[in-house]
Amino acid sequence: GEYALRERVTADIKIGSYLFKVSGQRTIEEGWIRYYKPYTGVEDNPLPSLEKGDRLRVLSLEVAERFEQPPPRYNQSSLLAKMEKEGIGTKATRAEIIDTLYQRGYIVGSSIEATDLAFSVIEAMKEHSPNIISTEMTREIERALEGIEKGEVSSADVIEKAATHLLSALEGLKAAEEDLALKVKEAAKASLAAEDIIGECPLCKKGQLKVLRSKKTGKRFVGCTNYKGGCRASAPLPQKGKVRSLSRVCKVCGWPMISITLGRYPWRMCVNPSCPTKRKVSRL
Template identity: 25%
Template sequence: GLITYMRTDSLRISDEARAAAYDFIRKKYGDKYIPDTPKKYKTKGNAQDAHEAIRPTHPEVTPDMVKASGVTSDQYKLYKLIWERFIASQMSNCLMDTVSVDISANGCNFKATGYSVKFDGFTILYEEAKDDEGEKKNVLPPIKSGDSIKVRNLEGNQHFTQPPARYTEATLVKAFEETGIGRPSTYVPTITTIINRNYVERDGKQLKPTSLGEVTNQLMSEHFDKIVDVKFTANMEKSLDEVENGKKSWVKTLQDFYSDFDEELTEAEEAMDGKRIKVPDEETDQVCELCGKPMVIKIGRYGKFMACSGFPECKNTKKIVQETGGICPYCGKKVLLKKSKKGKKYYGCEDNPECKFMTWDVPTEEKCPKCGSTLFQKGGKNGILICHKPDCGYERNLSNGG
């Protein structure tokens, strides 16, 4: 395999792996990128340490070599991430000088703070800030007292206190790690479950709570406050580790948990007896074509759907469709954003099933210069624009003039 055991959260690596990494670093970048003292990272107390940290099996096998071997795009990207982080973790530190500059011009004083790079170290290979798109870096150019500068532009910005940003999948996993919730093998199933059960939904890269999620969270917090606690899972993991090590009786552990849980469950059943919890509907600007009342978005067994607010008198319902602005290359009708049974996005003709057109490629606003049909983007920002109209065959590489 290309990598070691992937379900561990250990940070420990073998001496052989470190030596192999040093050999590669020395040949590729030189001795100055080898740290004076070997880097060792402390593994958390509740980590699964039976296996080494996730790392490339052979550091000398570079991502470019793997890409050339014919792996899929996702496999290449994952290996590249693991390989770069592992090699960078064994390289010398980056050295930076903090810089503060006072600028005087036309009776006005300006202040700039940032840093200049003295030695790039591991950042020659990997820089974590690059993982976060749009993150601004305060790198200042070499500058000395008395230098003159030219104004490119002058902007007046006003900043207001912002609420904490919503979690993305990456920041949620980071929160799991910091609070000791779960293990690496449970991160993806946990996130997949809360999305599939409509507790949260994707809003770009962020995870946004749904009405169902907010109601469910409120009920759980009111009646099961000991379980809806970030420390619950970590404490349970610690107790189970003590059972495994023979320091604690498994019978006593179950009794301690279930006695409290049974009491909470009984109280919740009594408090909620006969009550029906209503999930708030989302209002829309659409009008029911049968009775003229506003349409609302409801959450059902198979996800969101649109229904008449006059229910039960009016039982009009319909699927939620999201137009993309694209035109079907087969029949000329609208291309809609749809979801598969597993929740994966794809694009298809509004006239389905009569028209069979569907694609994973994203429709764009650009038209084909050969036939005038909608162009679709295949791959990421370095992918290609392609025309799906039969017998056209036009495509253009985005990295070459896109």
């Protein structure tokens, strides 16, 4: 097709002792771009005409701080792909490994987030037995297992090698058992505590509503974490069934919504005892 001609102008502008760079571009001869315009992404943003040595007026100065977008979180399928790329697990075990991570509370959500528990386990392992969390070791063992499948190496050799690796890793862990147990226990406690949080307190808007147990009766109820700050928000709870936050508030009164699982069906309800919806508990 016809040639296109584009002009690109750059200018260095000195303000005080700082140098600013600016550039603009425009199309002079449209040429083939005429036909492909929507697909080229070519845009004109010409600079006003400038001559070397021009003096410009500074209209405004702005200090801006910008951050790069963090990479997107993994979901189950992108995590599977990453594991495959890293050589972690086999076709048969990868999905199961991810399931286990969910079940043990190391990850949550469909856009996967690692929990504090996961971080503290990794931290503790890093400190005491870096081998066991290195993908290198896992990969080596997986590769050896494949070797057995293909009949390239003897299973006795592989088992002995893997056992030596694992034993030395386990020895490191064994020596640090108490420290590890303590760290992981703290994290587990914290993650359990987070589970009991139901949502922001609608009364004081400072504390959080949380499942608590009465020291006197042992019965559970909902109270505000800002009790010491004077907030008396509270609500009764059924004594049986698993209580979960639904991470949203009641449209009528603004208190958090919860679900209670007793038997097969979860029930959702507003936690506010005097909510106008109270008489209509709906079934999921």
